[in-house]
Amino acid sequence: EAGVAQSPRYKIIEKRQSVAFWCNPISGHATLYWYQQILGQGPKLLIQFQNNGVVDDSQLPKDRFSAERLKGVDSTLKIQPAKLEDSAVYLCASSLVPQAKNIQYFGAGTRLSVL
Amino acid sequence: ILNVEQSPQSLHVQEGDSTNFTCSFPSSNFYALHWYRWETAKSPKALFVMTLNGDEKKKGRISATLNTKEGYSYLYIKGSQPEDSATYLCAFKNNAGNMLTFGGGTRLMVKP
Numbered sequence: 001e002a003g004v005a006q007s008p009r010y011k012i013i014e015k016r017q018s019v020a021f022w023c024n025p026i027s028g029h030a031t032l033y034w035y036q037q038i039l040g041q042g043p044k045l046l047i048q049f050q051n052n053g054v055v056d057d058s059q060l061p062k063d064r065f066s067a068e069r070l071k072g073v074d075s076t077l078k079i080q081p082a083k084l085e086d087s088a089v090y091l092c093a094s095s096l097v098p099q100a101k102n103i104q105y106f107g108a109g110t111r112l113s114v115l
Numbered sequence: 116i117l118n119v120e121q122s123p124q125s126l127h128v129q130e131g132d133s134t135n136f137t138c139s140f141p142s143s144n145f146y147a148l149h150w151y152r153w154e155t156a157k158s159p160k161a162l163f164v165m166t167l168n169g170d171e172k173k174k175g176r177i178s179a180t181l182n183t184k185e186g187y188s189y190l191y192i193k194g195s196q197p198e199d200s201a202t203y204l205c206a207f208k209n210n211a212g213n214m215l216t217f218g219g220g221t222r223l224m225v226k227p
Contacts, residue, residue: 040219059214091159103161104215
């Protein structure tokens with residue numbers, strides 16, 4: 001089966017610029033997750049969608065980060081404006097159902113460098 | 116904020132060596148523990164999901180054990196191969212909330 005697709009793979013921007021990342025989950029997966037992985041740390045959940053509704057966005061810095069999943073399939077994550085500390089790998093994952101006993105399928109991530 | 120710790124942070128072994136690393140998590144309100152393998156420039160891939168105290172899982176040369184009462188899980192790799200080189204992540208969920216909390220990972224490098 002096709003995996004989770006993410007684009008772009010790499011992005012370099014200057015601070016205060018805007019950037020957007022795109023994710024296409026595995027077909028039929030209702031739950032979609034965005035993670036931020038800063039070098040040397042584990043992935044941190046930013047937002048979790050169930051279909052097109054938000055389940056958890058408690059760790060999303062809402063003053064500059066936004067995410068949407070309008071039709072319950074693809075999702076975009078936006079940073080506006082970017083700060084130096086936003087340099088990280090942004091991972092998208094999906095699962096068939098939200099229960100944590102089900103594995104999550106990850107994309108290859110977008111590596112963002114903010115200069 | 117839940118504290119999930121992995122040790123060691125990095126490990127260099129020779130091909131053929133067996134190795135193990137640890138994931139420590141809160142021992143109260145346990146729900147599930149995941150292990151993932153993340154190779155450079157690829158996507159993290161699930162190895163195991165463990166839910167019961169005393170669980171032992173095995174996939175080829177890789178196995179894992181779970182102790183929910185004391186809050187730890189071990190991952191073992193028997194006869195390491197260069198293709199085992201990757202970062203191994205564990206992730207924990209308790210009974211409250213929806214999210215998995217990841218540890219910082221153990222980076223394994225296997226020299227031929």
